[in-house]
Amino acid sequence: MIFTRHPSRILLLALASVGMNAALAQSHTSHDSHDGHGASASPAAITAMDAVDAMDDHASGSPAPMNHGAMDHGSMKMDSGSAAPADARDPHGYSNGYTLDTGPYARKDISALMMSDMHSFGSFLVDRLERVHTRDGNSIAYDTQGWIGDAYDKFYLKAEGDIERGRVGDSRTELLWSHAITPYWDSQLGLRVDVGSNRPGRNWLAFGVQGLAPYWFEVEATGYVGEQGRTALRLAAEYEVLLTQRWVLQPRVEANLYGKEDPDLGIGRGLSSAAYGMRLRYEFSRQLAPYVGIERNQRFGRTASYVRGAVGNAGETRLVAGLRILF
Structure with a gap:
């Protein structure tokens, strides 16, 4: 019944299957050549899957999915080399920690903020x-x-x-x-x-x-x-x-x-x-x-x-x- 109402769905599903198989093959090839560092799915497979999702959302009335690739998570980073000081109450004992590259707190060391029990x-x-x-x-x-x-x-x-x-x-x-x-x-x-x-x-x-x-x-x-x-x-x-x-x-x-x-x-x-x-x-x-x-x-x-x-x-x-x- 579903395929009768949407005859183009069969073609899209077939294209998605072919694209996913090609992506898997490319992933295995990249895995062998880079010794354990995986690669992402091919653009063709992602485009086919997005087209199927868009058709489903249009049929159900739900909004289009969020493009998570547009989010930039690189502005916050953590220095794994930071270590706790000998005295946990010392606000200057933390050398690194979380830093922000953008915004009003750019390049400021968050871990150096003093706790309330350190004030007079x-x-x-x-x-x-x-x-x-x-x-x-x-x-x-x-x-x-x-x-x-x-x-x-x-x-x-x-x-x-x-x-x-x-x-x-x-x-x-x-x-x-x-x-x-x-x-x-x-x-x-x-x-x-x-x-x-x-x-x-x-x-x-x-x-x-x-x-x-x-x-x-x-x-x-x-x-x-x-x-x-x-x-x-x-x-x-x-x-x-x-x-x-x-x-x-x-x-x-x-x-x-x-x-x-x-x-x-x-x-x-x-x-x-x-x-x-x-x-x-x-x-x-x-x-x-x-x-x-x-x-x-x-x-x-x-x-x-x-x-x-x-x-x-x-x-x-x-x-x-x-x-x-x-x-």
Whole structure:
């Protein structure tokens, strides 16, 4: 039935068969003469086959086939002699690789592009800048940290303290070198300096870890070694509860322990003080978020005795309002 409707198909098929046989014969001849390097089909065979395909496409209504011979794949080439460097993080260790001969990236080495973890970044966070209201009066408290570095190594600057009546009451400043030990944890090593008005200063060697614990708790654990055999340990943890995309509730707890009594600063041995509370903030953006909150500050042990002798109260509840700023 098919050949009755298309009598010319028999002739075309015969021509295609003859052309293919001639191409095969030529291919075998070329194979013998060039020792394994094959040759392409003859132009006559390709023309006959294209004519049959064109007739089939015309009968079925499909478009003509693409001429793949018009595509030029020679513009991209690979140098097989390129080798990986000794340090995979070195962007200059790859000598060759893929190159483009045409286009806007002509003759540029693609493999020399730097990965994202090879760049240096920086950030500065004012986690707490707040007005504190207590029974004894008002003060300003701050807690900031900034860093600069790459994905593996960073330099941190941390500062925390309070200001009363225009003077710095207690402040802690740390300069730390941070190194990634796991995807979620960094080790830290550096110096801590404590200063305050009408109080002797203290210098410490600091070492610890900082990162994300399971269930996304942000944790800091830092040990300190000071002069005259003084030691200390600071633990802090916080968590962010997303009530909505803009309302965030942030519980927080911090504890300070000392290995030696320091009467000049009113600090006893063991668990000295702890602060726990929560803050509710509204994020106009990730860079700016006002908040309000409540916090309990409590002294323990010998430190509580020193505080009672000075102000008569070892614990206080604070109402706070402030800003969280990210640069």
